[in-house]
Amino acid sequence: MSIELRNVSKTFGDVNAVNNVSFSVQDGELMALLGPSGGGKTTVLRMIAGLEMPTSGDVLIRGRRVNDVPVQQRNIGFVFQNYALFKSMTVARNIAFGLKIKKWKKRDIESRVAELLQLFGLEGLDRRYPHQLSGGQRQRVAIARAMAPGPSVLLLDEPFGAVDAKIRQELREWLVTLHHDLNVTTIFVTHDQEEALEVANRIVIFSRGLLEQVGAPREVYEQPANEFVARFIGVMNVLEPVVEGGVARIGELEFPAHGQGDGQKLRIGFRPYAVQISSDLTHYRYHAVLRHTFFLGVLLRVELELPSGLIIRARMTKEEYSNQGLYDDCEVSFQIRQFRLLATDQAPLQPEEDLKYQVPPVIGDNI
Template sequence: MSIELKNVSKKFGGVSAVHEVSFSVNDGELVALLGPSGCGKTTVLRMISGLELPTGGDLFVRGVRVNDIPVQQRNIGFVFQSYALFKNMTVFKNIAFGLKIKKWKQADIAARVAELLTLLGLEGFENRYPHQLSGGQRQRVAIARALAPKPSVLLLDEPFGAVDAKIRQELREWLVHLHHDLKVTTLFVTHDQEEAMEVSNRIVIFSRGHLEQVGTPREVYEQPVNEFVARFIGVMNVLELEVRGGIARAHELEFPNHGLPDGQRLRIGFRPYAVQISTNLKTFRYQAVLRHTYFLGVLLRLELELPSGLTVRARMTKEEFAHLGLSDGQSVSMQIRQYRVLAHEGEVLRPEVATTYDIPVNLGEGI
């Protein structure tokens, strides 16, 4: 285990920024800390590096408790969102800085810097100053500088926040390749769920200082433990149902009551892809009008409005869309194929409740 947090908390004054967080990162993993801004994810990263001290709990790096080890001695590579390059030094000196402190020999320093320059595609830039580099190049110099002293783990704070969308995409792929080549345990902070899904082996999801869920991108997408995760990862239709007459209802939509008595409430969510649509108004149980179509490339997102005014988001490929011959304003029938029972933010459902329920296509006909 490369990094382990046990009930780590951080309070600034009386305000709790991180609350009893526990998770671990395995050797060689690439893990994303994901959450909206201000959720405490950067604080977690800074506590691991030693730039911030936890007010409670234990931090382990490679099996050693590091709570009392100062930042200078933790041997952790940290890449700052602002790059934080040394403006008065050339690229070479920036990368060599950590090695000089460790009193490496001149020849070894030169060899290590040359190796990193090649690895990061920065050959020929060693004598440039940071202000002579593009944003993407500065980012790579910052990573090279952090990697130079062979850190036990690499931490990146919003590594792609400050570059434009196209470069960001390139850097993401590049980070995956770099990680594949170096196998260094890497933890990065992001608020972009797409970035986290695309790049990482596992995702740690935060909200308001609490850890909500840890899992592979597929797990957190398909089995979100609560409403927050469900809404944060991808698009989810969320409904609050009330049980009446043994059936859980929201507007005209009806679901099984999951054993709850009348008068109880429950929340469910379903992904847009779980919504089936037919142009034949008799095929599925519910009637709806296609209000608007959003073009997303290969996929289209559809906004359906039910007679009660409830809006449901659906999704289909553009081939399906063309095949059905849909157009805005058209009346269709629809059906929800699959849904999950959701817990509120911060609470986790019992495993037997937090599963995905399939609805048979003919359910609508029966009730």
């Protein structure tokens, strides 16, 4: 076990930045700390690094309690959000800094710096100053500098925050490759769920200082621990039908009452991909008008407006869309294949269930 947090809390004045958080990171993992801004994820990262002290609880690195170990002796590499390169030093001297501090021999430093310059695609830039580099180059220098002394864990604070969208995508792929090649335990902070899902092999989700869930990307997406996670990871339709005569209704939509009496309110959540759409109006039970189409690449997101005015978001592939001859403002029929019962107060989610009472599919296939 590489890193472990046990019941760690951190308060700044009256603010509970981190509240009783426990999780562990295995050797060689690429872990994301994910959450909305102000969620406490950066504070957690800084406590692992030793840049902040936990108010209570323990931080362990390789089984050793490091609460009282100063940042210099934790053997971590830290990459700051804005890289924090030494402005008055060249690229080579930036990378060599940690080695000089550790009193490496001059020849060893030179060869290590040359090796890192090559590994990070920075050949020929060794005499440049940070202000002469592009954003992507700066980030690579920052990571090279952090990696130079051979840390046991690499910590990155919003590593893709300061570059534009195109480079961000390239950097994501690059970080995965780098992690694969160097195999050093890596923890990075992000507020971008897509980024976390794509890059990390495990994700820790925070909100307002609380740990919401730890799991693999697929796990947190398909089995969110609570409504916050369900809504934060990916898009979710959330409806609040009221039970009448044993059925929960909202607008035209009906859901099972789940044993609730008349007048009780339920919270129902379903993913856009659980909504099936057909241009054949007899195909599914409900009818709606297709209001907006958002192109996301291979997938499209569409907004359905029911006669009652209810809006539902659905997702389909481009082929599905064109095969069915759909267009904005056309009328469609649809069904909700799967949904969840959401608890009112962030309690664990019920597993997904299939909607049982449906008009049976008519002839013709439904892609």
